Amino acid sequence: MMILRQACLAAAGLVATAAVLHASDPVGVYSRIDKVVMEPDERAPQRLQVWGVFSIADRRNADAYLPARAGYLYFTLPDDGRMARAEWSDLKSIAGTPQIVAFGSRWGPLPTVRRSGDAPAPPDPYAVNVGLTKINGRTHYGPVRSVLEFHP
Numbered sequence: 001m002m003i004l005r006q007a008c009l010a011a012a013g014l015v016a017t018a019a020v021l022h023a024s025d026p027v028g029v030y031s032r033i034d035k036v037v038m039e040p041d042e043r044a045p046q047r048l049q050v051w052g053v054f055s056i057a058d059r060r061n062a063d064a065y066l067p068a069r070a071g072y073l074y075f076t077l078p079d080d081g082r083m084a085r086a087e088w089s090d091l092k093s094i095a096g097t098p099q100i101v102a103f104g105s106r107w108g109p110l111p112t113v114r115r116s117g118d119a120p121a122p123p124d125p126y127a128v129n130v131g132l133t134k135i136n137g138r139t140h141y142g143p144v145r146s147v148l149e150f151h152p
Contacts, residue, residue, distance in 0.1 A: 024062040028104025028127055029073070029111065030055045030135070030143040032150075036092040047123050048075045048088050052095075053150045054113050055143035057106040065143035068150040073111040076123035083128045090132040100144055105129035 034052040038045035051072040058064040078084050087103060094101060104111070108127030114120065135144055 024106070025057075025065075025143075026106050026129060027102040027133070027143075028057050028106050028108060028129065030065065030100060030102050030147050032098065032100055032147050033091055033095045036088070036095045038088065038092070042092075045085065045088060046077050047120075048077075048091075048126065049073070049120060050075070050091055053147050054111075055146045056110055056113065057104075059110065062106070065146065068143075068146040069113045070150065070152055071113045071115045071118070072120070074114060074120045074123045075111065075126040078126050078128060080128060083131075084126045087126075087128065087132050094134070100135040100147055102133040102135055103129070103131070 031050070031054045032052050033050060035049075036051070037049040039047040039049070049072050053068050053070050054073060055065045055068045058066050075084075091101070091103070105127040108129065109125045110127075111124040138144055139148060
């Protein structure tokens with residue numbers, strides 16, 4: 001009976017630990033997209049410029065995001081281009097709207113927010129994660145609030 005009790009306690013501890021480990025937000029970028037530029041063209045893009053306001057995951061803290069910044073992200077197509085191109089098309093479709101979106105992966109390559117005068121080179125690899133997510137509500141959440149309240 002004692003061994004069964006210890007096994008149950010150990011299992012409960014593992015479940016609790018797993019819940020804590022997965023409590024961190026996996027999203028790499030929260031943003032409001034103003035404009036999307038596909039290079040060399042929209043039919044077969046290899047690179048992508050995403051202009052807007054961005055709150056990027058903080059590599060030093062799995063529960064934090066950097067303050068929102070305006071500028072652009074510059075991406076190159078990853079090896080699995082099919083999924084990335086679908087997300088790029090989704091980003092283009094919401095550009096110019098007030099819609100806040102989440103994309104990318106906190107655990108993948110994180111993009112650099114470039115200022116409007118910065119040259120678009122070299123591009124960052126685009127991280128495919130769980131797709132593009134429209135944020136409706138949750139305006140109290142730190143990175144979403146940071147993007148919503150950003151004023152240049």
